[in-house]
Amino acid sequence: MTRAIWIDWLKQRQEEQEQFIDEVCEIAFGDSAKCVRFATGKPREFTKEEVLETVEFIQRLDKIYKNHEMLCILQCTSMYPITYSDVNLNVMQDYKDTTGLSVGYSDHTIGNYAANIAVALGSKILEVHFTDDKSREFRDHQLSITKDELINLRVNINKTLSLLGSKIKKPVQDIETSERIWEFRRACYLKIDCKKGDIISKDNLTTLRPLSGIDAREYDSLIGKKLLIDKEAFHALSFKDIK
Numbered sequence: 001m002t003r004a005i006w007i008d009w010l011k012q013r014q015e016e017q018e019q020f021i022d023e024v025c026e027i028a029f030g031d032s033a034k035c036v037r038f039a040t041g042k043p044r045e046f047t048k049e050e051v052l053e054t055v056e057f058i059q060r061l062d063k064i065y066k067n068h069e070m071l072c073i074l075q076c077t078s079m080y081p082i083t084y085s086d087v088n089l090n091v092m093q094d095y096k097d098t099t100g101l102s103v104g105y106s107d108h109t110i111g112n113y114a115a116n117i118a119v120a121l122g123s124k125i126l127e128v129h130f131t132d133d134k135s136r137e138f139r140d141h142q143l144s145i146t147k148d149e150l151i152n153l154r155v156n157i158n159k160t161l162s163l164l165g166s167k168i169k170k171p172v173q174d175i176e177t178s179e180r181i182w183e184f185r186r187a188c189y190l191k192i193d194c195k196k197g198d199i200i201s202k203d204n205l206t207t208l209r210p211l212s213g214i215d216a217r218e219y220d221s222l223i224g225k226k227l228l229i230d231k232e233a234f235h236a237l238s239f240k241d242i243k
Helices: 007-012 029-040 048-052 054-064 091-099 113-120 147-164 178-184 216-222
Strands: 002-006 072-075 102-106 125-129 187-190 205-208
Touching: 072 091, 072 125, 091 102, 102 113, 113 125, 113 147, 125 147, 187 216, 205 216
Parallel strands: 072 102, 102 125
Antiparallel strands: 002 125, 187 205
């Protein structure tokens, strides 16, 4: 049994673990005439050459499809099962760039690792094979996932989406507290005991945590300065201590 699963649906359905999405029509390229009939209500035959030109076919279909936002192109290699080296998940980005459509992944690998990676690469729909018994004879059952594996896939997708986060680089609020800044940023310290009148140089100056005294970003400006007092190694420096 095959089911197409929206990633947002997997993320949101925390309790409905046995429910599937049925409002998806998955069409192989070899079924192009049926696909067009489903989308428009009007049959139109494509030649074999057109079907083999995958991206061109999708672009043509997109022009006559009723709802552009509901059309998605899935990467799939029709082998049962397929080895990792033949999955070629990176082609999804090419599909997206070329067609402007959402992309997804039809998984024929054993396990759900590839499906989880596909989500990290931008897959909006996963098509997976589902079974209640992997020991059945037909070829699809060995690569199909069970109920427990589907639940595990949902959990991993949630983790993946959380890890992906935002495209905007910004400080994490919990990190930017004064205590965290003091603990993790560096300051300038003398690494040997020095006397009043000694000159600060790269030989006696270092940067260490925590940020007590002069910020490590002032390192270069301290080189060549004279100490106004005796200073023990690894004690906080102050601008009052130098000239």
